[in-house]
Amino acid sequence: MRKITYLFFSFILIALTASAQKQTLDKVAGVVGGSIVLQSDIESTYAQYLSSGMQPDPAAKCTILQRLIVQKLLAQQAVIDSVTVNEDDVDAEVDRRMRAMIRNAGSQERLEQFLGRSVVQYKDEIRPDIKEQLVANKMQGKITEKVSVTPQEVERFFNKIPKDSLPSYNKEVEVAQIMFQPKLNKEEKAYYKQKAEDLRTRIKNGEDFGTLARLYSQDPGTAPSGGELGFQDRSSGLATEYAAMAFKLKAGELSPVFETDFGFHFLQVIERRGEQVNTRHILIMPTTTPASIERAKSKADSIYNLVTLNKNIDFASAASFYSDDKETKYNGGMMMNYEDVQSRSTIIPTDKLDPQVALVVDTMKVGEVSKPQLITGQDGKSTYRIFYLRSVTNAHKANLAQDFPRIKDLAQSDKVNRTVSEWFEKKRKDNFIRIDPEFQSCPQLKGWNSTSVAAQVTATKSDEK
Template identity: 65%
Template structure:
């Protein structure tokens, strides 16, 4: 809480300074020039305000990095125009909405964020939208530049052999773990009171009470309740099946009946439909798990554990696919993925990164064994039961190709990608006129980026724009 408080205080100071500048009618200045595109000081200040609003510690040196990012972004975006690379409006809207939800949550509500920014969320979204669009285009251009990067086994060996023996990384003890999760499920009579509560709230909305106010008071969706239930624009992939069905069925202004999803009971209102995106708000009521439901989950877990012990025709992977309630692992044979390496879909998890509840059980297991069902509490605070399977254990060791080939290949591949991008930038920088304002020429990461003075064009006559606040 103290860090968030300091971040908010810093943001207030930044916005206050900006307002003071506006009152003095101070003119903006050009912080950088990339080809025919300019980077204004206000662009850097807006990004810096966002940086602080997202919870990062205030640091003036971050502005050097921001300017470097803007220069490289404009180099990539300029090439993207030549290569006819663009992004759809839906992609931009999704990215803008996602950023706003994160900032609103960190600030403690939309009203507080608007107070800090000194403008409405709608105004801020309009200001940052062009930059976010350019950023997405730049990302696509970079992906195209590295699309043909291929790391062969020979590349991996060459990379590994190039690491000094005394500099080889040490990998902590790792395990491969499978899980079958049993979540408690309420019966219809246990759900009735929560459904009725949702129905009563819907009736109050239909009777004329303010939807947003009721959502702030009663909705149990922590992400949207502070914003009056507003979920912003999203496509069909953003929501669970039942929610999507109603969100894309209704017309603007219409309110759905109360419906049940895997999360709880909802009703929603469509605010606006834009192509394959819809802007909705909702109220969510989450039923509380009863002791009886938890006991039923335990009984099922005990039954499946006994089945795995006595019936050798069914293996753990098949049981996980059929019985587990965790959709993230059941279709992966029950195998848990390393949260820090999800893209590589690595099943090797360092023991120091395990959930303490899981680590406590795994510590007593032998490779190939299955644990008895145990009670656990998820990150959302909900309780359930798990059965674990310990597939393998790798002790702490110095990196070697035999045990760590997938990790070393990833490092080698990243090195090739970074080298490819760096070579592209070096070539493009030499072909493009770049000017960095003297204020930033002391930044280590921007050293040597400015085009030599003999090749510069005059920018002093460029009329500076007024500060945007």
């Protein structure tokens, strides 16, 4: 957490430095037709590059300038082709990025302190850049929308890859699970609810909310800041019960104790701003008991018998009816490869599985259902799980027979990139581009300075306008 915070504030510091440069010592790093790329634009993007955990690399600034020039050219073509984006989509993207920054900063107030301006002001500043990015992305999508690859093209692409450069794939599996969470009964929950009620009473009697949150709240993300979440809207990912309570109360009001999947809370509304609300809360998290763990095991044993011995229900249906894992229960219990989000692949390299799960799966045969296993998550919580092994692919060098879908994706990406590059090379010759001498040594920008008469005329007309 300290590392993330350090990186975030380093990013803010660099961004503020870039902002200061824009007002004082800024210079034009590149010109594309009637648009310019400022040195401060490069520095701000480079700051984001560093904040993502990448190592310092001055050469990255060459790539950033290249990308910004391509973005400007795409945006200019979008005007010609009447390609636009919905203003609501721009606002949504601005809000999404601001929520991420507020979350990383810890609160809106802390972010505003480091920005030296209000969030509203900063959103107005970044909105034109974000809109241009979205327009450029849409324009690129239009250029490549009809690009596709045939099986023959996939094969030709694969055959051009040198044999010693073929990718290697680790052992991969498809695994489904049914999860059984230990659940407290009403009597067991009563103790934790009462702890929350007692703290709420102390606050009503005059004790400081922030102090008690720092001392007793079990939400590690907000307890250090007195329980404060910062401004959130209804789409910020708040628990449903929490959002309903937060948007029902007025500023200063204290909620009753209520329950979510995280435990027992009560909250206080600090401030309302239109469709955003800033709250602080105290969370008391119930602890599983030996009895609740035993109940979970008993249920897991029962469902295991239904699936394997009595065979009254198939695994996918059992997951839908009985699993406590909301992410997998409605897709037959299939675990997803979260490093391949776009394709929503169920094929998972074994080295990406939880080591406890991988250990169980390694002993199974395809089509087999495991006996209930006690698995402890990274959060320290234990659950009983039943696993079903649907398929296994052993470690191997890439080949068309086993890896056609992945090779097709690579071939598609290659063709898309070539299409965009060809489009850019054609447009580059017809548009005025000037690169600042500082960046003319960048390999990817060599030869980009315009020399054609047509491009110079285009630039002159743009300047006259």
